[in-house]
Amino acid sequence: MPDLSRPSGPRIIAIANQKGGVGKTTTTINLAAALVESGLRVLVVDLDPQGNASTGLGIEISDRNLTTYDLLIGETPLKDVIRTTGIEGLCIVPATVDLSSADIELIANERRSFLLHDALRQTDMDEYDWDYVLIDCPPSLNLLTVNAMIAAHSVLIPLQSEFFALEGVSQLMMTIRDVRQTANSELRIEGIVLTMYDKRNNLSQQVEQDARDNLGDLVFETKIPRNVRVSEAPSYALPVLQYDPNSQGAQAYRSLAVELIRRHQRLAA
Numbered sequence: 001m002p003d004l005s006r007p008s009g010p011r012i013i014a015i016a017n018q019k020g021g022v023g024k025t026t027t028t029i030n031l032a033a034a035l036v037e038s039g040l041r042v043l044v045v046d047l048d049p050q051g052n053a054s055t056g057l058g059i060e061i062s063d064r065n066l067t068t069y070d071l072l073i074g075e076t077p078l079k080d081v082i083r084t085t086g087i088e089g090l091c092i093v094p095a096t097v098d099l100s101s102a103d104i105e106l107i108a109n110e111r112r113s114f115l116l117h118d119a120l121r122q123t124d125m126d127e128y129d130w131d132y133v134l135i136d137c138p139p140s141l142n143l144l145t146v147n148a149m150i151a152a153h154s155v156l157i158p159l160q161s162e163f164f165a166l167e168g169v170s171q172l173m174m175t176i177r178d179v180r181q182t183a184n185s186e187l188r189i190e191g192i193v194l195t196m197y198d199k200r201n202n203l204s205q206q207v208e209q210d211a212r213d214n215l216g217d218l219v220f221e222t223k224i225p226r227n228v229r230v231s232e233a234p235s236y237a238l239p240v241l242q243y244d245p246n247s248q249g250a251q252a253y254r255s256l257a258v259e260l261i262r263r264h265q266r267l268a269a
């Protein structure tokens with residue numbers, strides 16, 4: 001008898017916010033690294049044509065022959081697009097600018113919104129034994145982001161601790177609701193994480209207060225501080241957890257991973 005008390009396969013989380021520069025990619029890379037550090041196995045899917053997650057995890061452009069584009073549009077099997085990174089237990093499907101034409105190329109494809117869903121449910125997924133799949137979304141609510149939301153169990157929303165941060169969240173929530181009603185009724189909100197938080201800045205505190213008042217328990221207790229080590233790490237093609245393991249940024253992402261894992265243990269209990 002299979003064990004029905006636990007959902008099989010990895011937990012798939014879309015990291016999304018249609019605003020650019022709010023910390024999606026940084027959160028994807030560093031949350032992945034923190035989960036791996038605690039002994040879990042993680043796949044990152046780079047779904048942004050900018051390919052920042054791929055660069056940040058050390059996959060050179062010249063080394064991206066097969067990418068998310070091939071996975072979605074070329075029907076290339078998952079096993080052929082996965083790359084290992086320098087970190088044991090952490091793999092990535094890299095992206096290049098090719099992916100930016102996906103919207104147009106897929107217009108006539110009836111399953112265009114389900115391509116990532118289908119790709120991540122190929123039978124060879126079972127062989128990899130990942131605990132988490134983190135999808136780094138582009139800064140838009142386009143077909144790629146919808147693919148991520150249909151493929152995922154949940155959406156994790158980074159919220160930059162800046163003026164206008166909450167603007168746009170209601171639009172994002174509406175998109176999540178649409179996806180639930182049409183294609184993925186199980187889609188949950190994993191949580192909202194405050195990024196680039198500066199405790200000396202009143203504005204950061206105000207954004208935190210507004211977020212907690214409006215979004216309640218959805219907001220993670222962990223806040224990611226603005227930390228120069230976090231912004232330096234990608235130019236060394238490393239997560240901050242490797243680049244400067246004792247930095248405040250690294251510690252915050254470890255704490256976010258602990259909170260995330262705890263939430264899931266509670267869900268599974």
Ligand code: ADP
Nearest residue numbers: 020021022023024025026196225226227230231
């Ligand atoms: P997005 O993927 O949402 O566009 P990024 O993760 O690329 O956003 O972050 C935007 C910029 O902010 C990047 O230059 C990144 O290095 C920087 N950044 C992100 N998080 C932090 C942080 N906690 N402290 C300092 N800089 C950060």
Ligand code: MG
Nearest residue numbers: 024025048052
């Ligand atoms: Mg990004």
